[in-house]
Amino acid sequence: MAGSTQLAHNSRQTSSTQHSAPSSQTVVSHAADPPEPKARMPPSTAHGTATKSESPDVSYVDRFASYTDLAAKSPPLHSHRSAPQLLQDSYSQTLENAVFYSQAIQQLRHPDTVAPRTRPGKEDIRQRRARNVTASREVFSLGLDFANVEHPPLPTQQAAVGGREAVSLGGASPRSARPVRPATRHAHARRIATRLLMRAGLSRIAIRVARPGPEPEPEPLCVDDAAEPDELQHLREERRKQVKHIDHYGFMHFDGEPARPASVPGAEGSEAKWQTLLGAFDAATLRGSRKVKRLVQTGVPESVRPRFYYLMTGAAALERAGEYQRLGSLGAQPIFDIIERDISRCYPDHTLFVDGPGQRQLRRVLRAYAQYNPQIGYCQGMGRLVGLFLITGLTEERAFWALAAVVHNYIPRYYMPDLGGLKQHTQVFERLLAERNPRLHRHLVEQGCDALMYATPWFMTVFTLSLPWPTVLRVWDWFAYRGTKVLFRVALAITDIASDHLLAECPTVAELLGFLLHIPPHTVDADVLMQAALRVKVSERHIARLMALG
C-alpha cells in the first residue's frame, strides 16, 4: 500500500504530504504535492473501487472530518512544502505540528469522539490497519524533523500554544530553547517519536490518505508496453476479470482462498520498538543481539520491513548516492533483450506488476544491475528478488541496492554464468540432508532425485517461487537478518515437514518431484515452517566445512 511501503521515502518527505487545507472537509487529494515518482496503488484497495486513482478512499473521509475539525482549531500546518523546505522549517513550525499531532492523538485515544458514519467492514479494517502503519511512520518522521531543525528562540505566542506539549513530549521547553547539538538530535527525535507513538497506542490514528500520485512517464530506455500483441492484451484483460480475490499482499487469486497474513505476535505494539532499534543501531550490532534475533524470528512488522531489509541485507552500507541514476543512464546492452523476456513473467499474479508500475521498476532495476555487475549481467531468478523488495515496499533505488547486497553478501556466485554458487549450495544441502535424514536422502538418491532438480527454484529465488507469500516474508525476515545459513535451515525444514509423506507416498521420482516442486501451501504455513526451521541446527562452521569439501 502507499503506506505499507516506502519507509525510507516517508521519513524524508512525509511531512510535506500532510493535510493540505485544514479548513476543507474533503481534502483527500494531494495533487498539489510535488509529483511523487514512487507512489503506488495500495494493494488492499486495488480490488473493486480503487482501481482508478481519482476515487478517494471513502472510509478515510469520515475520519478525516474529525481531523479537519481539529485542524481548524490548530495553527495552520505546513502544506505544499517540499522536503527541503520542511527541513528548514523553524522550530516553532515543527512545534506546532507536534502540538497538532499530540492533540489529534489525544482525541483519538477516546474513540467516542470519533464517530464513524458507517460501521467498517472487514476490508475497511484491513485498510485502516495499513493506514495506521503509515501514520506511525509519519509520527516518527515528525519526531525526526522536530529534532533536526535548528532551534531559534521561540516567539512568545508560539510558546504559549505549544510550550507545555513540547515539554511533555520530551522536546525542548520554550524557556530553555537553545540549539541542540547534532549528536544528540537523533536520539532526541527517537525519544519524541516513541512517546508520540506510545501515546497514540498505534491503533487509533489514521492520518494520511492513500495517495495514488501520477505515475512517472516511462523512461525512453524502456520498451513500450504497447509492444505486446493486442490479442495477448485482450487475453490478459479477460484473465483479470476472472480474479476472485486480491489478498492482503496484492496477489491476485483465481481460485481458492487468498493467503492470510502471517501472524506476527504483538506486531503492532512492537513497531515503535523496531523503529527505535533500526534508528539506533547498525546492522552488525543488531545481528549480534539475542533479543533482536528473537524478534526477527517471530516476524518483522510490515511497516518496518522495507527499512529492515534495506539495513540488514547490507544495502545501506553498499549504497552510493547517485550511482543508481548513473547506471540507469548508461547505454543499452545485449542482455537487455533477455531481461525483457522475463519482465512480464516475473510476478504475473501481483497487482503491482499487472496494473502498477512494478514492471517498469523491475526493468530499470535489472538493467541497472546488469550495468553494475557485468560479470553476472542478468540471470533468471533475480527478478523474483527485486519483485519481493518492491512488493514489500522498498523504493526502486533501494530495491536495487538490496539486490546488489543480497547477491554479494548472501548468495555469491549464484547468478554467475556457471551458476557456481548454486551448485555448491545444493551440494552442501544434500550432505546436510544425508546427515539429518539419511533415510529420506537414500530414498531420493535411489529414485534419481538430485537436489538440483528440486532445490534450484528454492535457492535461486530464495524461496519466493516455492512458498506461500506469508511464509516467504517470514523466511525473508530471517534471511535478511542472518544470511546464507537460513537457506539451509529452511530447506531442511521443508524436507523435515515433507519427510513422512515423501517416504510413504512417493515411490518414484515423479511423485517426489511432483511434491517438492509444487509444495502444497497448507503444509508450509509460516508458523509451522519457522518452527521446523528453528529446530534445525546447523552451524556456520559446519557449512564452511562442507563447502570446503568441494
Add this chain to the structure above:
Amino acid sequence: MYNRNHPSRRYTYIKAIILGDSGVGKTSLMHQYVRGTFTTQYRATIGADFMKKDVDLGDGRAAEVACWDTAGQERFQSLGVAFYRGADCCILCFDVTNTRSFENLESWRDEFLIQVGPRDPESFPFVVVGNKIDMEGKRAVSQKRAMEWCAAKGNIPYFETSAKKDINVDEAFRTMVRNAMDQETETDIYSEFPDPIRIDAEDQETQGCAC
C-alpha cells in the same frame, strides 16, 4: 525408460524433456498438453518444472509421460546433466516469430546429446516444434526453412503449434511418445533378461550393436 511394475509390460514410463530459448512457450506447451489450459500468467521457469500425463496411444500401448519443462536461459544448460539424465525423448522448441530462437536449436540439440550420450544420437527421438503460429503476421521463420533444418538433422518430425489456440500440441507430443516407444521396443530385445554379470560383457555389447 522402464516399466512401472506393471504386469502387462505395456505401461511404460517415458521421460520427455522440453528445450528451447527462454520465452518460446515451453511451459505453455506443457500445460496445454497435460492440462489442456492456457493462461498469460506463466512465470519464468527457474531450474525445471515437472508434470506427468498418462497417454493411451490407441494401439494397445499406454505410457506415463513425465514432461520436464526446463529454464530457457543459456546458463541453466550447465545444470542439464541432472535434468536430462535418462531422457527418452526431447522436444526442441522455438518461437516462429523469433529467428534467434530457431538458430539456437542447433546448440540446444548438440548440448543435449552431449549430456545424455544416447547410444545412437542420429536416431534419438527428437521433435521440433515451432510455437506461436497464432501470431502469423509476425512470423520470422518460414515453415520451409524449419523443415529443411529438420531434414538435415536426420528427419526430425516438425510441427507448427500454438499453445494458446491448442493447435497441433497433442499431435507433436503424441508423435514424440510414439517414436520413443518404438525405440523402446527395439532396445527391449536386449533388455529382455536382466543383465547377469558376465566376464564377456564386451562381446555382448558388440553383438548388440551388430544387430
